[in-house]
Amino acid sequence: MHRLVFLDLDDTLFQSRRKCPSAGGLRPAAYLADGRAHSFMTARQRSLWQLLDDQATLIPTTARDHDALCRVDLPFRSWRILDYGGVILDPEGHPDGAxxxxxxxxxxxxxxxxxxxxxxxxxxxxxxxxxxxxxxxxxxxxxxxxxxxxxxxxxxxxxxxxxxxxxxxxxxxxxxxxxxxxxxxxxxxxAWLGKEWAVRYLITRLERDWGELLTIGVGDSLSDGSFMAECDYAILPRGSQLFATTLANLVRRD
Known part of the structure; x- marks a missing residue:
């Protein structure tokens, strides 16, 4: 069975230095157009990336446009969803024509x-x-x-x-x-634009080509919730916008 992970990037897999919990152990992950490092991965985020990359096909599912995604220093080798779902790129980097x-x-x-x-x-x-x-x-x-x-x-x-x-x-x-x-x-x-529409389209297409799939959605914001709901399982960072509106009220304190 093919495993697919639809993965939001900004504030899920990396973030600006200002948003990092500490300055220690950070590695650049995305760059500005002038070449300056702008977003960084923590050790936990790198560990999550490695876990997912070892076990599944990772499909970035991002609001970034093509130029901004090209400035992300991570090896995406399969399909990519850009522009809030407006563009789907195949593994060769060509837009899905339909x-x-x-x-x-x-x-x-x-x-x-x-x-x-x-x-x-x-x-x-x-x-x-x-x-x-x-x-x-x-x-x-x-x-x-x-x-x-x-x-x-x-x-x-x-x-x-x-x-x-x-x-x-x-x-x-x-x-x-x-x-x-x-x-x-x-x-x-x-309303016609959304990561969820692109994820649904791509799951349907890949099920036709590859057979049964296991799908996982990973994201941090409220806008990610819709595409994560298209997947079999969902992962969200603790402390994120989506966490605050779903799981935070279940946390028990002494």
Whole structure:
């Protein structure tokens, strides 16, 4: 039986130095475009990676685009899921054509609304002099979703943007869009985009090719829960966003 592990990366398998529990034993795992090390693995994360890599086929399931995934220093040798599920790469690194065509058709229907929202955000940021940047995320010629980040440690600026503009915009268009917030990132995702859709598609395809599968989902955030629910088993880091909303209340203290 083939074992597949669908594995989120950022804040699951590695994280920025600021988020690491200590400075000891860290190893670089991902780099910025200028070559600087940005994300690091702890000894426990390296041990988890080794355990999974020895026993299963690892499939990164990430919000990273292709360029950002190429800057992850880990040997992924099989399928890869990028862009919140917008792109599926085969083991040779080529996009799955049927999936990409499906995403392109959906993206065409959402692009005008996302561009209009981006214009409103940029106007709001300029008028209120907020330390924010916002852009549409595109890969392989397809615009997938919108992301906003705060700069210079000014997290309150992102709170304002979320509360005064983005959250009401998403609420008016539910269930067509959803909002995902994780640390300094705020993403507006169309309903057709999601890691879960890509995981379901790939499981179905690989079951057809390989036969019966054992599937495991590994992730840290609320947005990961949906793709993990497509799998037979789930693993989540203690102290993560997903842990806090599921298992934390079961922890017994003396």
């Amino acid at each position: 999936w990409l065509a499906r995403m392109a058709a959906h993206a065409h229907d959402s692009l005008d609304e996302l561009n209009t929202l981006l214009d409103r955000i940029l106007t709001f940021v300029a008028q209120e002099r907020l330390a924010l940047q916002a852009r549409l995320i595109a890969d392989f010629g397809i615009h997938f979703y919108l992301v906003a980040k705060y700069r210079e440690g000014r997290s309150a600026d992102l709170e304002r943007l979320q509360g005064e503009l983005i959250a009401p915009w998403v609420a008016e268009r539910r269930p067509g869009y959803r909002l995902h917030r994780n640390d300094n990132n705020l993403a507006v995702l169309p």
